[in-house]
Amino acid sequence: MFCSISGSVPEEPVINKNSGLLFEKRLIEKHVQETGKDPITGEALLLDDLVAVKTNKAAKPRTSPATSIPGLLGLFQNEWDALMLETHQLRTSLGTVRQELSHALYQHDAACRVIARLTRERDQARAEVERVRAAAPAPAEMANGGGAEAAEEQPAKRAKAGITEDIIARMTEHSTVLSKGRKKRAMSATLATAEEITGFGTLGCHPLHKTSKGGILAIDTSPGGDDLVATAGADGSVVLFDRAAGRVRSQLAAHAKRVTGVQFLGSDGALVSCSADRTVKLWSADAEGAFTAAAVFQDHSDEVTAVTVHATGDYIVTASLDRTWAFYDLQAQICLTQVSDPAVEGGLTSAEFHPDGLILGTGTADALVRIWEVRQQKNVAKFEGHKGPVTSLSFSENGYFLATAAADGVKLWDLRKLKNFRTLEMAGAAVAFDHSGLYLAAGGADVRVMGVKQDWSALAQFADLPKKGVLAVKLGADARTLFVGAADHNLRVYGIPTGDAMDAE
Numbered sequence: 001m002f003c004s005i006s007g008s009v010p011e012e013p014v015i016n017k018n019s020g021l022l023f024e025k026r027l028i029e030k031h032v033q034e035t036g037k038d039p040i041t042g043e044a045l046l047l048d049d050l051v052a053v054k055t056n057k058a059a060k061p062r063t064s065p066a067t068s069i070p071g072l073l074g075l076f077q078n079e080w081d082a083l084m085l086e087t088h089q090l091r092t093s094l095g096t097v098r099q100e101l102s103h104a105l106y107q108h109d110a111a112c113r114v115i116a117r118l119t120r121e122r123d124q125a126r127a128e129v130e131r132v133r134a135a136a137p138a139p140a141e142m143a144n145g146g147g148a149e150a151a152e153e154q155p156a157k158r159a160k161a162g163i164t165e166d167i168i169a170r171m172t173e174h175s176t177v178l179s180k181g182r183k184k185r186a187m188s189a190t191l192a193t194a195e196e197i198t199g200f201g202t203l204g205c206h207p208l209h210k211t212s213k214g215g216i217l218a219i220d221t222s223p224g225g226d227d228l229v230a231t232a233g234a235d236g237s238v239v240l241f242d243r244a245a246g247r248v249r250s251q252l253a254a255h256a257k258r259v260t261g262v263q264f265l266g267s268d269g270a271l272v273s274c275s276a277d278r279t280v281k282l283w284s285a286d287a288e289g290a291f292t293a294a295a296v297f298q299d300h301s302d303e304v305t306a307v308t309v310h311a312t313g314d315y316i317v318t319a320s321l322d323r324t325w326a327f328y329d330l331q332a333q334i335c336l337t338q339v340s341d342p343a344v345e346g347g348l349t350s351a352e353f354h355p356d357g358l359i360l361g362t363g364t365a366d367a368l369v370r371i372w373e374v375r376q377q378k379n380v381a382k383f384e385g386h387k388g389p390v391t392s393l394s395f396s397e398n399g400y401f402l403a404t405a406a407a408d409g410v411k412l413w414d415l416r417k418l419k420n421f422r423t424l425e426m427a428g429a430a431v432a433f434d435h436s437g438l439y440l441a442a443g444g445a446d447v448r449v450m451g452v453k454q455d456w457s458a459l460a461q462f463a464d465l466p467k468k469g470v471l472a473v474k475l476g477a478d479a480r481t482l483f484v485g486a487a488d489h490n491l492r493v494y495g496i497p498t499g500d501a502m503d504a505e
Helices: 025-035 069-135 139-144 147-153 165-184 194-198 498-504
Strands: 013-016 022-024 050-052 201-207 216-221 228-233 238-242 247-252 259-264 270-275 280-285 291-297 304-309 315-320 324-329 334-340 348-353 359-364 368-373 378-384 392-395 401-406 409-414 419-424 428-433 439-444 447-451 457-462 470-475 481-486 490-495
Touching: 013 025, 022 025, 025 050, 194 447, 194 457, 216 481, 216 490, 228 259, 228 470, 270 304, 315 348, 324 348, 348 392, 359 392, 359 401, 401 428, 401 439, 409 428, 439 470, 447 470, 447 481
Parallel strands: 216 259, 216 470, 259 304, 304 348, 392 428, 428 470
Antiparallel strands: 013 022, 013 050, 201 490, 216 228, 228 238, 238 247, 259 270, 270 280, 280 291, 304 315, 315 324, 324 334, 348 359, 359 368, 368 378, 392 401, 401 409, 409 419, 428 439, 439 447, 447 457, 470 481, 481 490
């Protein structure tokens, strides 16, 4: 029995009881639904006129070409030819799409370069207009003939060139290297364990600054280890303390007012400081170790509250109460751009580079934490939750966590989810992760060292501090020492007691 439409053996045979013709059920039902007629006789046909035929299940007969070997070979050859034609068409289409995509990417890159160039030229033109306006004498001065003298007394500031594409490319390349290295970075074999930090004791207390204007506001350790420590004092000086020798190596009368920040620049022979006197100074050491000011930057119009060094060591960012942060090229010794944050009411109170160097965090006097994309100088995130000025912030070396300190406590933020996941109940004034990212030091009314893997619990806590509390903290190499700057003039050092260390050996 063969279907009157397809000519093949039907799988579900039905008969038109009017004409007696045999059909495949699915074919005749589709034809009837579309036309309502018998496809052979052309007479009217309803689905009810179709009668199912019960047959025994049997294998379908082969088509005539498949009944012999030459026929099978012909079928295979036809299928192969069709497959090759389809593959050729796909390859041709793929090549065309690749060319179109390459052309589109080239156009996009060219457009971005043109936009960047026009934006840079626009900014330079605006800066030039501002410079001309500032240099132009007022009408009253012109009338009195004093315009030229006024212009000589107050020279206009140079127009800022902006962060160039070469600098952006270098920062991006350095960030990529650091990001890849972080995933493979092995922990130091001498990294302090949680038990060793729990056993921290006092190793020393050193009076480094004047007692009349006490207070260590910032601390940094030498990139080569803990032997050289730089402290920024409220007495306007920067002290370089040789911890191994137990003496002051150098004392710099750095600024006219309190020094709010100090950072080493990748070596013992260079550092940068900022001050409430609105200046930022770059220091370099000679062969005998004496430091002199290599450059003085005066781009801010109010107190400079923080300085942070880029991972390359060639760039710094400063934050100020004038509501701006400035990006400096230390090799050229110029300020490339100064970014204003008009939404801030009381100015910027802290700043810190992300370990990769492409993100900057700033704390404000009105309790906000802002995250900036440095290459575009664009604010990409804002954290709210503190109830006072954000006095300190620190990024973890793993790149995921941010710790911030204010009078209402220490908050921990997840940069992947952009939310606060824990608040430590302590009056925080300073926070600092160690280089491994496994420990966090926080100071306020007391000092604590918390373990990240210990659910941020306090492994060590010290309360032998002046009433005004702690202003700066810094964990040393391998988290084996803790440096604390308090409201008095003393640098306190905590770590593994000498006797315990000898016993352990």
